[in-house]
Structures are given as C-alpha cells and as structure tokens.
Amino acid sequence: MRNKSAELTGVKEIARRANVSIGTVDRVIHNRKGVSEKTKQKINSIIAELGYTPNKMASLLAQKKVLTFAVLIPQASRETDYWTYPLSGINLAHSEVKQFGIHLDIHFYDLNVKASFRQEADKLLKTQPDGLILAPSFVDESIEFISKVKTLGIPMVFINSDIPHQEPLSYIGPDLFQSGKLAAQLISFMLVPNDEMLVVNISTALENDHHLRRKELGFRRYFEEHAIFNKITTLDIKETSADSIETAFMRSFSHHHSVKAVFVTNSRVSQVAQIIKKHNLNVLLLGYDFLKENIKFLSENLINFLICQRPKEQGYLAVMTLYRHLFHIGTIESAVYMPIDIITRENFIFYKA
Amino acid sequence: MRNKSAELTGVKEIARRANVSIGTVDRVIHNRKGVSEKTKQKINSIIAELGYTPNKMASLLAQKKVLTFAVLIPQASRETDYWTYPLSGINLAHSEVKQFGIHLDIHFYDLNVKASFRQEADKLLKTQPDGLILAPSFVDESIEFISKVKTLGIPMVFINSDIPHQEPLSYIGPDLFQSGKLAAQLISFMLVPNDEMLVVNISTALENDHHLRRKELGFRRYFEEHAIFNKITTLDIKETSADSIETAFMRSFSHHHSVKAVFVTNSRVSQVAQIIKKHNLNVLLLGYDFLKENIKFLSENLINFLICQRPKEQGYLAVMTLYRHLFHIGTIESAVYMPIDIITRENFIFYKA
DNA sequence: TCAATTTACGTGTACGTACACGAATCTAAA
DNA sequence: TTTAGATTCGTGTACGTACACGTAAATTGA
Incomplete structure (x- = not known):
C-alpha cells in the first residue's frame, strides 16, 4: 500500500x-x-x-491516445522568410507536447498559387486530424475549406489573419487596425507642420490586400483623432519586382517634396529601404516584421521602426491552444490579439521573433 | 492486444x-x-x-510524484502593484502543470524590511522544496540564502533581477543596460540641439539601486556612441514621499531651463507624471513598467513611453523552466533576457503585462 | 569443498483510468 | 411461466513505468 x-x-x-x-x-x-x-x-x-x-496522466496512459494536429500555412519563400517563425513556434510547442502523444502533420501552400491551397487542404482532410491550425490567407478558398472542417467537427485555430464570421476555436494574431495607429503615433512624435507622409502598400494582384487596408485605415485614423493634418499620400504597388517598386516609389517620391516619413504596410519594407539607401533619401521609414533583411536595414538605421507581432509565439500558442482544448486544460479565449511590438535598432537583439 | x-x-x-x-x-x-x-x-x-x-505519463503515474516549487518574491505594496504581474504568471503556469503533480509554496517578503526576506527564506527551506523561484532583491541576504539552497541541491531560477556569479539554473529577466539604451534612442528621435535631459533615480536608501545605475549607464552610453552631446543631468531622490519627490524634482527642473525629456529609471515614473501634470510642464516623459498608475498617465499623454519587460511572462517562464528541468523536457537556457517592450498610448491595450 | 556473502537478475504489484466482455436483473411478449 | 431482449452493472486486463521483494548465480573465505 x-x-x-x-x-x-x-x-x-x-x-x-x-x-x-x-x-x-x-x-x-x-x-x-x-x-x-x-x-x-x-x-x-x-x-x-x-x-x-x-488524473490526466492515468487517463492518457490508458487511452494510449495519439492526437494529430494538422497545420496549413504558407511556405516560406525567397521573397520572405516570415513563415519560418510561426513554424518554429509550432515546432517548439510540439517538442513540449509530443510526449503526450501529439503528432503534427504540416502542410504548406504557395502564397502565389491559390490551387496549392486547395490541394494541400484536401490532402490534409483525408488524414482525419484531431485539430487544425490554419493561416487563412486566401479568403474564398479558406471559407470553403473551413465549412468542410466544421462538418467534421475538427477544432480549428486561425493564426496570423482572421476571417470574419467563421468562429474558430480561437484566433491568434494581430489587430491590424491598431498596429496602423501605433505606426502613426511613432511618426507623429517627429512630425512638424508641412511634413508629408507616404503610405506604401506592396502586394501582388493575387494576394488579398485587406490586411494592408486595415493598417492604413488605422494609420490615418490616428491623425484624424489627434487633429493632425499633415498630408498623407497612398501608393499602391501591385508589381513586386525590385525594378517596378523602385520606379513606382521614386515617381511618387519626386511628386511630393517634403515627405518626412514612409510607412510600408507589410514586411516588404526592406525593398523600400534598399531604394532609400540607393538614392540616399532622408526619411523616416517604418514597416513590419522581424525578417533578416529588415533587421539588416534596421541596424543600418535605414529602417527606423519595425512593428512586429510575435510570429513565433503565434505558432506556439496555436499548438498549445489545441492541446489545451483537447485535454481540457483551462479555458480557451476565442481571440488572442498579439501584443504590438516596436522594434528598433536598440532592442531588436532581444526580440524573440 | x-x-x-x-x-x-x-x-x-x-x-x-x-x-x-x-x-x-x-x-x-x-x-x-x-x-x-x-x-x-x-x-x-x-x-x-x-x-x-x-513515457512521462506512465513514469509520473508510477512514481505518484508530487513536486513542490517554492517561490520567494516581494509582496505587492501600496506603492506599486508590480509584483502582482509575476505572481499572476506564476499562477497561470501552475494551473497548467498542477495536473502533473506540482504544488506551489509561495512566500512574500517586504521590500522595505530586509528581515522579512530572511524570515521567509528560512521558513521556505524547512519545507524541502523540489525547486525554487527567487527574486533576489537584497543582494547580501540573497547570496547567503542561495548558498544554503545550493548545498541542498535544489534547482533555482532567478526572476526580475540577477546576481552575478551565482549560476542559477536559469535567469529570467531584463537586460537593464540595454533597456536604458533603448530609452535613449526613443528620446533621440525628438531631440534638437541644446535640449537637455534629466535622468531621475528614485529609490529608498534601503533598496539596492544597482538596477537604476545600470539603466542610466545604458542611457548615457547611447548618446556617447552616437556622438550626441545634449546635456544630461542625473537627479537622485532617496526619499520617496510625494512631497520630497516634488520638491527635489522641481528644484532640479528650475535649474535647467531647456529640459526636453525626463527619464525615470523605474516604475515610480507616475509620481513624476503627477508633478508634471500639476505644474503643467511640457516635457517628454519615459519610465518603466506596466502599472495601473503609469497606464493612467500614459493614456493622458503625460507619460510618452513606458518600457516594460513582461513581468507576467517572467513568472510564467520561471515555473515552466523548473517544470521542464525536473521533467527533463527540452533544454534549459541559463539566461532568458526578456524582450524590451515599448508601450505607448496606442498599443498598451494589447499589452499582456 | 561448503557455507556465507555479495552480486546479478526476475517477478509481482501498484499507480489511476479506459474499455471490452460478460453477468445479473428487469421488461415485455408469447 | 417461459424466454428473448433490453437494461444495468461488475470484472478483468491493459497502458508503461517504479520499486519492493525474492531468487539464482557468482564470489569469497576457511
């Protein structure tokens, strides 16, 4: 005894x-x-x-339960290694929970090929996973996929971007509008009357640019709320080759004589930094995401602020959320908005992307 | 079968x-x-x-192991509710691991009474914990305590502040020097020649002000490295009553005619904000920590930036680190420097302190 | 060489839960 | 009353590991 x-x-x-x-x-x-x-x-x-x-331990042991979490996220590409960060968070979480019998089944799709999303989504469903982590980049395709997942009763977590009215178990990602406001505030500190600003949205025609719009809206809202009337010009670039961006950017830049700050609404800010460096322009530059290229320009002082929303933590939390849901640990929040981090030359080395 | x-x-x-x-x-x-x-x-x-x-589950089940983690941290006080945040992180982590047979034994000491540290430390040791989470606020007392803990072979994690040469299992907390540099950078954006700066260190004579010094050093170092020669004045206040602070601060302020920015090196920044509000001064104000009082002034625009190092996450990670160590999950890093977060009026609502 | 140790190994039970199987009881139709 | 069928419940084994206990083999000393 x-x-x-x-x-x-x-x-x-x-x-x-x-x-x-x-x-x-x-x-x-x-x-x-x-x-x-x-x-x-x-x-x-x-x-x-x-x-x-x-007793969870005894229960798990007796069940010999093996749960599979399917993951469907974009492939990291030459253009951006952003998705390596959520992936590493996913893997980190996995290493902590695999001893409890959790397997991962990771699928990647190509952000430039909508068909790849459908293809991987179908493949994934056939394995009958016990949970799903989804980055719903393509809206229509995702909605179709999600309805299938729901009929199968598979719990689902969105990361990185949300789709309205889909009600996943949880959404884990940024509040885009608010991050735009933050960018505005950072710039506002350094603004004097008559300074102009440029908002640059760079995306292929294929991509959903809803995200960028939300950020720009937040950006503009800030100045409205604070009755700051400096001129803001929007520049939409739908062709993402280096040359196209440079041409478009420089044309716009030459039209506006006192641009003091440039706000690039996504991680392609490094491409703008490159141009600024080449033409030796003197402007504040803000953009998104803790990517190698961006950090390089940040440390060169060509990018002044990067706004970042913990991509790794998003991946980590997504796995943990499913795990906690399926093992009935604690309560699950339907939305977890990531903190909006401000990255500068002085704190980036401590940032755990 | x-x-x-x-x-x-x-x-x-x-x-x-x-x-x-x-x-x-x-x-x-x-x-x-x-x-x-x-x-x-x-x-x-x-x-x-x-x-x-x-198989951890089977192993734990067979062992019927019950582990106790002792925690020794400051009591949250009227002056500051800072320590409620690490505590909530500790409790959150506990709720996740208690099903694996982990108990918590939490002890508080009074930051104004060194004897309370000794007393609680002794009490704690008698219970023979399997792990220890320590906030080593008092240097000498901590060193004495730590040596006892080490002879007992109890794994130990420091949070919030480190003590050199003690080699705990892990240190989880801020890099003070670097956070000072960050404060400097934020100010530097808004600085014009001849602007002056004020560094305000507020602490009782009892407290160890080593922390504050490290931050000030980082702060000054930034300007040296960037060859910025605006005048920086240090103001040490050793008497923490509201009146004393106001008198000391206003005296210094009146001596320096073009103070553009004030850097308060700890969470007592709200007391300075109060003074700035009362006297209607026009300066940038930077300080530390996501406390209710500070957030109030932040939203009133009296404090412009708060630097914060995730106190809740520190507590969470401390428990998880011990858990992972004792259960041999993954590898333990000997130091985890928390990201240095910049909190402003626009992003504080998303900050999970 | 034989007993007394020591060393090396096997067996059985327990941990708390899950679940298949079957036994007992009950209900209702013939 | 008999019996088929449903309902309600108990028993036994398994999950993978920990550990006490017991036993066989090797070693030692005389």
Missing part, C-alpha cells in the same frame, strides 16, 4: 461511496449509456462533492 | 532485445546498482539505438 491515507479522490473512492463499481463510475464520467438515472445522479453528486478531476 | 504492431519502444522492448527482464532495464535507466557492466552497456546501447525516451 503506497498511499497510507487520504485516498479521497479517484474513481475508486467515488465507486466506494456510491456502492457501485468503478466501471459504472467510468460510464457516468464519459456519459456513456447503460446507467440508470438514479445512480447517475448519485455518482454525479459525489463527483461534485469531491471536486473530482480525472 | 491494443496496439497491433510498432511495439518498437518501451522498457519491455528493450528488455526483450537484451534478453533481460524489465527490472534490469529499469535499474540501468535509473543508474541503480546491481547490474553487471556488460549487460548495462548492452542495454545502454539498445536504448541509444532505439532513441528511447521514457
């Missing part, structure tokens, strides 16, 4: 108090049928009285 | 391959004596070959 006293818990004790066997208690706990209403109530009341919570 | 095939792992399989019983394998795994060198080597090589890792 290992534990002398205090055998206050466990199905055995419940069974003893209810004058039934542990099998019956087990049935009640898992709402299986085959128990009379009377004994079920009796057992439930004892469970409540004892504040019984099942 | 639940698992049809793939019985590739587990002590049983090891035992089978080595032609021994699981008892012998068990002895080898736990380096217990009573195994011949030959079979030990054989078993070890099979373990290596199989890449065997013990």
